[in-house]
Amino acid sequence: MATNKKLHLLVLVFFLGFSSFGQNTEEQRKYIFGKDTSIVALLPSINALSGLQIFSHSVYYYEDIYLDSPTFDLAKKGYSLRFRKRNFEDGSISYSLQLKKEMTELSAIRMEVDEPELDFYKLQKSGEWVSITTVLDQLFAHLSSQNPAEISPSTATSMELICEWIRFKAGAPISPFQKIRFLEGDAVGLEIIQKLSPVLVGSSRRSRMHIYLNPTTVKKEWKQLPKNKIAASLLPEFFRINPTFTWLLEASVDASRFYSLVQPQKGNFDIAELEVENKYSEKLEGTKFLDIFEKTLTEDFGLKKEYASKYKQSVTFFSY
Amino acid sequence: MNQLIKLSLFLCVFGMVGVCSAQSTRGTLLQKNNPLELEAFFTDSLLDLAILRNTSNLLTNNDLTVHNNSPLPRRKKAFIRHVKHLNETLEQAYLSNPEMNPENLDLLYELLWYKHSLIQKGHADANPKISLRQKIQFLRDTRRSKRVFTYRIPFKYRFPTNPEDSPFWQAIPDSISPYSRFNQLAKEKKIKAKANMVVLFEEVSWSGSAPKIDALDLDLDNGWTVKWGDEVHTDVAGSRIFAALGYDVDHPYFYGTDLLTLVFDETNEVCDKSSLVAALKAKYAIDISLFISTYGTIKEAMCLELPGLEPFFGKQFVCFKKCAIEARPDRVKRLGSFLPEGLNNAERQELQGAVLAHHFIGNWDTKESNTLLTTVHKGNYTYEPSAVFSDLGTSFGVCVKPIRADFKVGLVNEFPWEVVECKRNKLKFNNSINTLLLPYEQASYTDLLWMATKIRALDEKSLRKIIAAAQWPAPIAELYFHKLASRRASILTAFRLKDPHPIAFNRNLNWNEGETKIIENGILLVDYHRLTNPESFLETKGRFRNYGN
Numbered sequence: 001m002a003t004n005k006k007l008h009l010l011v012l013v014f015f016l017g018f019s020s021f022g023q024n025t026e027e028q029r030k031y032i033f034g035k036d037t038s039i040v041a042l043l044p045s046i047n048a049l050s051g052l053q054i055f056s057h058s059v060y061y062y063e064d065i066y067l068d069s070p071t072f073d074l075a076k077k078g079y080s081l082r083f084r085k086r087n088f089e090d091g092s093i094s095y096s097l098q099l100k101k102e103m104t105e106l107s108a109i110r111m112e113v114d115e116p117e118l119d120f121y122k123l124q125k126s127g128e129w130v131s132i133t134t135v136l137d138q139l140f141a142h143l144s145s146q147n148p149a150e151i152s153p154s155t156a157t158s159m160e161l162i163c164e165w166i167r168f169k170a171g172a173p174i175s176p177f178q179k180i181r182f183l184e185g186d187a188v189g190l191e192i193i194q195k196l197s198p199v200l201v202g203s204s205r206r207s208r209m210h211i212y213l214n215p216t217t218v219k220k221e222w223k224q225l226p227k228n229k230i231a232a233s234l235l236p237e238f239f240r241i242n243p244t245f246t247w248l249l250e251a252s253v254d255a256s257r258f259y260s261l262v263q264p265q266k267g268n269f270d271i272a273e274l275e276v277e278n279k280y281s282e283k284l285e286g287t288k289f290l291d292i293f294e295k296t297l298t299e300d301f302g303l304k305k306e307y308a309s310k311y312k313q314s315v316t317f318f319s320y
Numbered sequence: 321m322n323q324l325i326k327l328s329l330f331l332c333v334f335g336m337v338g339v340c341s342a343q344s345t346r347g348t349l350l351q352k353n354n355p356l357e358l359e360a361f362f363t364d365s366l367l368d369l370a371i372l373r374n375t376s377n378l379l380t381n382n383d384l385t386v387h388n389n390s391p392l393p394r395r396k397k398a399f400i401r402h403v404k405h406l407n408e409t410l411e412q413a414y415l416s417n418p419e420m421n422p423e424n425l426d427l428l429y430e431l432l433w434y435k436h437s438l439i440q441k442g443h444a445d446a447n448p449k450i451s452l453r454q455k456i457q458f459l460r461d462t463r464r465s466k467r468v469f470t471y472r473i474p475f476k477y478r479f480p481t482n483p484e485d486s487p488f489w490q491a492i493p494d495s496i497s498p499y500s501r502f503n504q505l506a507k508e509k510k511i512k513a514k515a516n517m518v519v520l521f522e523e524v525s526w527s528g529s530a531p532k533i534d535a536l537d538l539d540l541d542n543g544w545t546v547k548w549g550d551e552v553h554t555d556v557a558g559s560r561i562f563a564a565l566g567y568d569v570d571h572p573y574f575y576g577t578d579l580l581t582l583v584f585d586e587t588n589e590v591c592d593k594s595s596l597v598a599a600l601k602a603k604y605a606i607d608i609s610l611f612i613s614t615y616g617t618i619k620e621a622m623c624l625e626l627p628g629l630e631p632f633f634g635k636q637f638v639c640f641k642k643c644a645i646e647a648r649p650d651r652v653k654r655l656g657s658f659l660p661e662g663l664n665n666a667e668r669q670e671l672q673g674a675v676l677a678h679h680f681i682g683n684w685d686t687k688e689s690n691t692l693l694t695t696v697h698k699g700n701y702t703y704e705p706s707a708v709f710s711d712l713g714t715s716f717g718v719c720v721k722p723i724r725a726d727f728k729v730g731l732v733n734e735f736p737w738e739v740v741e742c743k744r745n746k747l748k749f750n751n752s753i754n755t756l757l758l759p760y761e762q763a764s765y766t767d768l769l770w771m772a773t774k775i776r777a778l779d780e781k782s783l784r785k786i787i788a789a790a791q792w793p794a795p796i797a798e799l800y801f802h803k804l805a806s807r808r809a810s811i812l813t814a815f816r817l818k819d820p821h822p823i824a825f826n827r828n829l830n831w832n833e834g835e836t837k838i839i840e841n842g843i844l845l846v847d848y849h850r851l852t853n854p855e856s857f858l859e860t861k862g863r864f865r866n867y868g869n
Contacts, residue, residue: 244631
């Protein structure tokens with residue numbers, strides 16, 4: 001057990017060091033809670049237990065299209081690659097292409113490679129240049145239909161356009177594609193990317209919360225903790241208004257529904273989970289807070305730790 | 321037919337005007353003779369997508385850490401974003417018509433420039449110390465300067481006109497005074513230097529020979545470099561003069577006694593005054609304790625006086641008698657050199673003419689690494705490359721001691737009253753530089769004449785304001801003003817340029833304070849207020865001999 005902990009710490013230190021110069025990573029933990037979403041209401045009561053404070057700040061909706069090869073090479077290698085559209089409360093929308101590595105029991109550090117702006121990528125549709133987000137929108141609109149797993153001819157056309165774009169861009173400077181080529185080697189990576197097509201679609205409701213320390217209520221032993229070093233431009237509004245609060249963790253409660261585009265007859269798959277991410281600039285201290293929070297979640301609220309990504313859980317459910 | 325000839329013909333047909341209009345404010349990079357390296361992007365006159373992507377991948381993929389056995393520096397997010405935009409524009413152009421138009425050729429040139437600059441930075445980072453061989457070359461070039469900077473006045477020549485606006489140089493509109501150009505550039509880069517600054521210690525800097533540290537602004541977005549020593553006035557003045565002549569520059573600001581508060585984080589190895597002094601001594605062999613005015617723990621009274629200090633109540637701080645801070649704004653991403661000798665840049669009139677600007681301020685340290693390629697984020701997805709003349713502080717009177725391997729700058733008595741001597745039909749410049757970069761060595765009479773017209777545009781008000789910003793003590797500031805006015809006049813006379821607004825100067829300037837003669841006949845006599853100016857304005861011992869302290 002002790003060796004396991006040491007190993008965990010070593011892996012953590014390695015990744016944190018690595019993240020500082022080469023890789024986008026996040027330290028994240030996930031907990032599943034089945035269909036009972038009352039956990040969201042219970043979360044603020046954690047304040048009294050551990051001295052951590054919780055502030056629910058927003059709800060947004062996101063839609064995902066997961067890509068994989070016909071033989072599910074990405075899933076087999078422990079990756080998930082998705083187009084994500086986020087619909088924020090204020091009406092703003094963002095699109096991204098994200099590659100993630102599966103978490104393991106050994107490490108809570110996940111590689112995450114993001115192409116955060118898709119608006120300026122264009123493809124030719126009937127001789128006209130259109131933004132890839134316009135084509136993605138047609139697919140995301142299809143998601144909100146009665147049975148997203150049933151593909152209409154126009155949806156099939158949009159999917160083919162996306163596949164064409166992926167084939168053409170396989171060697172382009174697009175971060176998730178660069179990472180696949182880097183990790184798998186140029187030739188194999190290119191081959192994998194060129195075979196990618198949409199395999200899974202899903203939509204989620206995400207409630208987001210800041211977990212922080214308030215200097216007036218903080219436990220004595222945490223009073224001396226250094227302030228979180230985050231550039232003003234990256235600091236959420238809540239902490240700009242309350243500059244004495246220390247942002248430690250970010251939690252989100254997701255209620256998601258997925259449909260298979262490969263096996264539409266299998267219906268939908270629902271996931272309800274809580275994700276907690278380390279946001280503290282003193283990363284190792286942040287990990288300690290993840291541990292404290294986890295103890296409360298698992299021991300007092302009976303939540304179960306989960307390592308598999310939503311993609312991996314879906315792949316298992318749909319028996320790809 | 322050679323691809324470049326084809327492209328040049330193409331440019332002739334479509335003209336250069338189209339390029340400029342499409343390139344927002346940055347101007348064009350294209351030249352009469354574009355670099356041969358651009359040719360590599362084309363196969364049978366058509367853009368080669370694989371080569372374009374190789375270049376863009378190199379510039380945007382931080383997993384690629386080595387190029388030809390040399391390390392590659394980490395590419396910043398904003399820079400990556402810009403390159404991806406350029407690449408996408410070019411890929412769409414490729415799909416529409418793989419024969420590049422001038423606008424897209426200009427973008428290719430920009431990518432090529434970034435690539436070479438990034439590789440240069442990798443080399444420089446891998447070899448941060450100046451080798452003995454380089455030092456010997458500095459001395460050789462210093463000695464050769466006087467011979468090289470002699471020009472025969474041509475019997476017949478065409479009066480030079482401004483080059484096109486480019487990332488290397490931009491014409492200053494008549495509506496803007498030359499002095500305000502520096503502030504205009506600072507505003508574009510969102511640099512905000514307050515009257516009272518509070519900065520957070522980050523780390524001891526690893527570059528250069530003058531003691532310096534990296535610090536963070538209170539917004540944690542923008543950075544500052546804090547410097548001490550003999551360049552704190554000269555760098556401020558030199559950068560403003562170069563900006564007033566149309567060049568982009570670093571943005572240094574002088575801070576006098578107690579106007580800058582450096583706050584420490586107790587978790588940092590350097591966490592108070594003593595550890596700061598020790599760390600800088602270990603790195604630069606200079607004792608900065610003489611530059612420190614006050615230090616201690618931030619108390620309530622200090623927070624009341626300076627509200628920015630409130631969140632740091634109880635932390636350690638240091639204030640200084642004098643220092644300079646140089647902006648590292650988040651909007652500006654620094655790459656490597658702007659490559660004055662690469663990509664045919666040596667042929668640019670604006671770089672060849674820059675040698676006269678160096679002579680004007682008496683700059684000595686002109687090495688390639690003091691040039692910098694940057695991208696400036698102008699908001700709304702717009703990024704522009706800009707060539708920056710960096711580290712202009714080794715100027716305004718330089719004394720080089722080769723045997724002691726030392727040099728000192730800002731020695732007002734070493735700053736000659738004239739820049740150039742005119743003998744018969746020859747112009748002989750008296751300034752020496754340590755690196756005879758190709759554009760400087762290749763500069764012609766007309767290139768210098770062009771720059772002389774820019775120096776002519778500096779009026780008395782601009783010169784006064786520049787010197788005021790440098791905040792030399794009053795008598796020294798006055799002496800520098802007269803010397804700069806005299807140097808300007810000597811340039812205009814040598815190039816037979818009419819002076820639309822002559823600036824009066826007195827070579828026999830006197831300055832007395834009570835019974836003490838401070839300046840007599842244009843010579844500084846006393847080591848003025850040595851306690852508040854520990855670097856000294858007379859002492860020739862420089863940074864490698866702790867300014868004689």
